[in-house]
Amino acid sequence: MIQNELTYSDFIGELIPLIQSNDEKKWDALKERLHEDYSDEKLQSHFYALQTLKQKADFLKFSTSTFEILHQINLEVASLAPLTDILNLSATHLLDVSKAHSVLVGMINHEKACIRIEAVAGIGKSDMLFIEESLDSPFQKQLSKNQEPFILADISEHTSLESPLFQNLKEKNIVSLICSPLVAHGERVGIIFLARTVLYHSKLPLLQMLKYFCHQTALSISNAKLYSNEVRVSKLHDELFEEALNKGGNKGILQKVSNFIEEPILLLDEFGNCIYEATPRNATSNIDQFNHAELYKYVLQSEDNPQTSFEVTHKRQIFSVFTITLHNQTVAYVIVPKRLKAFDRLSVVAIEQAKNVLALQINQEKTSIEVENRLRQDYLHDLISGLETEENLIRRARYLNISFEKTYAIIVMSPIESKEDHTISLNRVIEKFGYLIDEELLPLSMIQGQKIILVTPEQHIRTVANFALNYVEDKHPELQFHIGISNAIVRVKDYLKGFNEAKKATEFAHSFQFKTPIVHFNELGIIGLLFNTENTEHMKEFMNRYLEKIIQYDAQNKSELLKTLEVFLDNESAIQVSAEKLHIHYNTLRYRLNRIGEILEIDLAHTKNRLNLQIAIIIHRLVKQE
Structure with missing residues (x-):
C-alpha cells in the first residue's frame, strides 16, 4: 500500500496544514504524489473532494470579505471621505483577502494622458506610490484592450510590454499580475493590480468576483469624485463671493480659480486692457505666454459669431476664451492657455462660476465709474456753458x-x-x-x-x-x-x-x-481774434459788403471769380504765381482781376482794399463752415 516510504500518517500530516493554507502549488504537488504513491481510488476521491471544498471555502471567504470591503468603501463615500482614503482602503483590504503580495490602484488622468498609482498596499508601498506612466506605453495599451480581469502569469515572458511600471514591478521581484480594470458608467477610470512574487493560478469564479468588486469600487470612486467635486465647487463658490464681498476684487477671484483649475488665467477688459493675470500656486516656472495686445487682436477677429467660449491660436499655442457679458454686451474675456475640449467638467463649472462673480464685480465697478463719469461730464458741461x-x-x-x-x-x-x-x-x-x-x-x-x-x-x-x-x-x-x-x-x-x-x-x-x-x-493770430468776436452778425455784414456782388455774379454766370480772388490774395497778389496755381494765362488773370474790380467797384491795387477783401474771404469760409 505504501510506496516510496510515504506512510498514510505522513500523508495526513501534510494534508492538515495544507487545508489551512492558500498555497495551490503545494496542493498540486501533494495531489501528484498521491496519484503516484497510492492506488486507492477512494482516497484520491476524498482528496479531490477536500480540494474542491477548500476552493469553495476560499471563494466564500473572498466573497464575504469583498462584500465587507465594499460596505466599508460605501460608508467612506457616504461620509464624504477623501478619495485617497477610499483608494487606500480598497488596496489594504484587498491585500488582506487575496493571495497578493502587493496591491496597486492606478487612476487614469485623461488630461495628462497617463495613469498614476494613487494607492499601494504590501510590497513597494514606499517607492511605487505616485508613479506615472503614459497611456501610450506598450503596457498601458495592452491594458486598455481588456474590460475583464486577466492574468499575466509570468511577466518576464512579456518583454514587449516593457514600461516604467513594469520595470518597477520586476525590481520588486513580482512574477505575476492580475490586472482588473475599474469601469464606471462605461468609462475606464483606473485599474487594480494584484501582484505576486510567485505564479498566479486563480480560478474563473475568483476572477469574476474580482470583476464585480472592481466594478462596485469604480462606482464608489465615481460617486466619491462626484461628492468631492460638489464639495469643492460649493467651497469655491463661497470663496469667490467672499473675495468679492471682502474687496479681494478681480485679483482675488482670478487667483482662486487659477489655483482650482491649476492653469494660468488672463482677464482682459473689452478694450484689451489686462485687468489681472493669475498663476497657480503650484506652478514650477513663470508663465509668460500671454501677449495681451496680440491675443486681443485674435479675440476680436474670432468674436464675429457671438459665443460664450471659443479658441484662438497665437504662436502655435491654443487659448480658450470665455466671454463675460452684461446686458448682451461683452465686458471682459477670461483666457486660459488650453484647448476647450481638454477642460474637465469641474474646471468648466469653476470658470463659469468665476464668470458670474466677475460679471457682478465688473458691473459694480462699471456702475461706480459711470456714476463718477456722469458727475464729471455734468460738471464739465456746466463749466464750459458759463x-x-x-x-x-x-x-x-x-x-x-x-x-x-x-x-x-x-x-x-x-x-x-x-x-x-x-x-x-x-x-x-x-x-x-x-x-x-x-x-x-x-x-x-x-x-x-x-x-x-x-x-x-x-x-x-x-x-x-x-x-x-x-x-x-x-x-x-x-x-x-x-x-x-x-x-x-x-x-x-x-x-x-x-x-x-x-x-x-x-x-x-x-x-x-x-x-x-x-x-x-x-x-x-489775428484770424483767431477776428473769429472770436462775439458780434458775428457784424462780421457777416462786413463779408457781404465786400463779397456779395461777386458771389451773386459767379452764381448767375457760373464763373469762378471768387476763387480767382482767393488764390490771388493767398499768393500775396503775385500775378505770375497765381496764374500758375489757377492753370490760366497771366493775361487771363489780369482780365479777371479787372472784372472783379469793376463788379466790386474797388481798386485792387490799394493794400487796404486787399486786406479787407482777405478778411471778408476768411469770414466767408467760416460762415460757410458753420
Missing part, C-alpha cells in the same frame, strides 16, 4: 478732487466727416481714454454732439493731444479728427472762453483744410 456761478463750480470741484490752482487748457476733437453719426465710436474712444490716460492728465472729459472735449493740464496739453490723435488713428481709422487747443485757462470763468477757442481752432482747421490735424488757437 451758466453756473464761480462759487458753485469751485465747491463742486472739491468733491471731484479737481484743483483750480493748476493751469488747464481745453482740447476739442472734431470729426472731419461731420455728416455721419459717430456717437458709438466716440463713446468707445472717450471710455478708452478714461482707462489709458491718468486722471491727473485728464480730470474731465465729455462728448458734445459729435465733438470730444478734454480738459488737461496746460503743460501736458501737447502730449495728451498727440496721444489722443495717435490712438484714434490706430484703433479707429474710420474716424479722422481735427484737434483744437485753447489758450491756457487761469480763472474758472474763462473755461467758456477756452472751450470756444478750442472749438474755433478746429473750425479754422476744417475751413482752411489744414494739413496738420492739431491746431492751437494762439497760432491763429
